[in-house]
Amino acid sequence: xxxxxxxxxxxxxxxxxxxxxxxxxxxxxxxxxxxxxxxxxxxxxxxxxxxxxxxxxxxxxxxxxxxxxxxxxxxxxxxxxxxxxxxxxxxxxxxxxxxxxxxxxxxxxxxxxxxxxxxxxxxxxxxxxxxxxxxxxxxxxxxxxxxxxxxxxxxxxxxxxxxxxxxxxxxxxxxxxxxxxxxxxxxxxxxxxxxxxxxxxxxxxxxxxxxxxxxxxxxxxxxxxxxxxxxxxxxxxxxxxxxxxxxxxxxxxxxxxxxx
Amino acid sequence: xxxxxxxxxxxxxxxxxxxxxxxxxxxxxxxxxxxxxxxxxxxxxxxxxxxxxxxxxxxxxxxxxxxxxxxxxxxxxxxxxxxxxxxxxxxxxxxxxxxxxxxxxxxxxxxxxxxxxxxxxxxxxxxxxxxxxxxxxxxxxxxxxxxxxxxxxxxxxxxxxxxxxxxxxxxxxxxxxxxxxxxxxxxxxxxxxxxxxxxxxxxxxxxxxxxxxxxxxxxxxxxxxxxxxxxxxxxxxxxxxxxxxxxxxxxxxxxxxxx
Numbered sequence: 001x002x003x004x005x006x007x008x009x010x011x012x013x014x015x016x017x018x019x020x021x022x023x024x025x026x027x028x029x030x031x032x033x034x035x036x037x038x039x040x041x042x043x044x045x046x047x048x049x050x051x052x053x054x055x056x057x058x059x060x061x062x063x064x065x066x067x068x069x070x071x072x073x074x075x076x077x078x079x080x081x082x083x084x085x086x087x088x089x090x091x092x093x094x095x096x097x098x099x100x101x102x103x104x105x106x107x108x109x110x111x112x113x114x115x116x117x118x119x120x121x122x123x124x125x126x127x128x129x130x131x132x133x134x135x136x137x138x139x140x141x142x143x144x145x146x147x148x149x150x151x152x153x154x155x156x157x158x159x160x161x162x163x164x165x166x167x168x169x170x171x172x173x174x175x176x177x178x179x180x181x182x183x184x185x186x187x188x189x190x191x192x193x194x195x196x197x198x199x200x201x202x203x204x205x206x207x208x209x210x211x212x213x214x215x216x217x218x219x220x221x222x223x224x225x226x227x228x229x230x231x232x233x234x235x236x237x238x239x240x241x242x243x244x245x246x247x248x249x250x251x252x253x254x255x256x257x258x259x260x
Numbered sequence: 261x262x263x264x265x266x267x268x269x270x271x272x273x274x275x276x277x278x279x280x281x282x283x284x285x286x287x288x289x290x291x292x293x294x295x296x297x298x299x300x301x302x303x304x305x306x307x308x309x310x311x312x313x314x315x316x317x318x319x320x321x322x323x324x325x326x327x328x329x330x331x332x333x334x335x336x337x338x339x340x341x342x343x344x345x346x347x348x349x350x351x352x353x354x355x356x357x358x359x360x361x362x363x364x365x366x367x368x369x370x371x372x373x374x375x376x377x378x379x380x381x382x383x384x385x386x387x388x389x390x391x392x393x394x395x396x397x398x399x400x401x402x403x404x405x406x407x408x409x410x411x412x413x414x415x416x417x418x419x420x421x422x423x424x425x426x427x428x429x430x431x432x433x434x435x436x437x438x439x440x441x442x443x444x445x446x447x448x449x450x451x452x453x454x455x456x457x458x459x460x461x462x463x464x465x466x467x468x469x470x471x472x473x474x475x476x477x478x479x480x481x482x483x484x485x486x487x488x489x490x491x492x493x494x495x496x497x498x499x500x501x502x503x504x505x506x507x508x509x510x511x512x513x514x515x516x517x518x519x
Contacts, residue, residue: 165513165516165517166517168513168516169513169516169517172480172512172513173480220502221437221502221504222502224502225502228499228500228501228502228503231499231500232494232499232500232503235491235494235499240487240490240491240494241487241490241491242487243479243481243483243484243487243510243511243512244487244491244509244510245480245512245513245516246511246513246514246515246516246517247508247509247510247511247516248509248516249506249508250503250505250506251500251502251503251506252502252503252505252506253437253502253503253504253505254430254433254434254437254504254505255505256505256506257429257430257431257433257434257504257505257506258430258434258505
């Protein structure tokens with residue numbers, strides 16, 4: 001197997017589970033030294049041990065500037081630099097935007113937008129000092145269109161997409177690439193408990209669609225897999241994608257391609 | 261994961277005797293695919309296939325002619341034993357202001373860049389669907405352009421045609437999802453090709469800026485043929501099995517910035 005990320009030092013935030021864990025696992029398989037950051041340090045530690053090799057874990061709250069700065073400083077100190085940073089940490093809140101408290105809004109945006117800002121800006125600083133690198137934001141197709149019940153999440157993702165593009169343009173001359181990945185619906189723990197709520201809000205019954213899973217089948221063929229996001233994140237992190245920057249890459253089974 | 265990520269893949273690349281198409285054909289073959297090369301230049305197509313070595317196939321076809329397209333796809337399906345990746349690459353450009361573009365040359369460009377994609381897709385879908393039904397990942401990759409995403413002076417016809425290809429790709433993806441055939445488009449910005457070399461002086465005269473300077477500022481550098489081939493290889497592999505209906509931009513950040 002030709003390892004695509006041999007010798008690279010990679011940070012993945014929110015890496016104890018879900019997409020972040022899949023990305024970390026794949027990067028390690030491609031020869032990268034991976035650092036799994038997560039607010040749940042025990043889970044991150046267990047995940048890193050499970051990956052084995054040179055994988056390690058650090059406890060960090062992605063929404064906290066001091067912890068994020070310290071996390072990146074520690075990686076640079078331990079590994080001599082940072083080549084890839086994946087801003088993946090995120091939370092979801094399923095509730096209508098109208099009537100949402102500012103406190104709830106900020107619970108989401110403080111991680112999904114502020115947290116992305118902190119990871120990207122601190123990682124870019126470290127990368128600029130060592131000749132460049134690749135930033136990847138795990139955004140969402142919900143950042144591209146009105147998304148009932150996930151207004152805070154989707155708004156933060158829209159902001160994260162724009163921020164990723166802005167940093168890409170600002171940092172091009174420093175050899176830093178930045179791209180956003182926009183998955184459609186993955187059958188993660190973020191989605192599973194809320195299927196009936198979505199079905200009701202979308203009026204699926206009135207359209208004769210039995211449930212949310214059936215709707216997903218119609219709109220995007222099936223649920224995506226975390227490993228499929230990891231495959232795209234591997235392509236974008238590697239030298240093969242050297243001309244890809246400020247890009248927004250959808251991976252959604254065709255969800256965004258259709259109007260209906 | 262094999263070292264050869266496209267091992268066993270049966271591909272057909274149109275307009276592949278030169279330029280981006282040839283780079284794609286080489287990349288797919290290097291990754292283990294068996295490649296059929298079609299081109300208006302029949303001798304070139306056959307010679308390029310021979311250059312790739314045993315197991316590859318070359319044939320002449322003009323994408324303006326449905327009979328030729330159908331015959332070329334059928335012959336390549338026969339020669340390779342099937343088809344699970346179609347790369348619609350054949351295309352042309354006109355570098356003129358819209359008002360100076362003749363009706364006939366506009367129609368000529370559309371016939372190649374848009375209708376040609378339609379013809380090749382139509383001819384290839386039965387074989388692609390058969391491949392999907394047999395359990396293989398089956399895909400179409402259309403070579404569109406960043407010119408299909410935003411306006412570029414002097415490229416009116418070309419921009420319109422590439423925008424059409426992007427939308428055509430979306431509908432292809434939706435209609436063929438049930439059949440298991442994926443369809444995506446690739447949108448390169450300015451790549452180091454003869455086409456860009458031909459356009460540079462006219463664009464420079466119009467914008468008042470040296471073309472190379474514009475490229476350096478807006479996209480860092482020219483993209484390379486190999487970089488286009490890499491993203492095609494990715495989208496054409498089962499690594500991208502859930503990616504369909506998308507257009508993947510490859511532009512050094514050109515379209516990611518406002519100014």
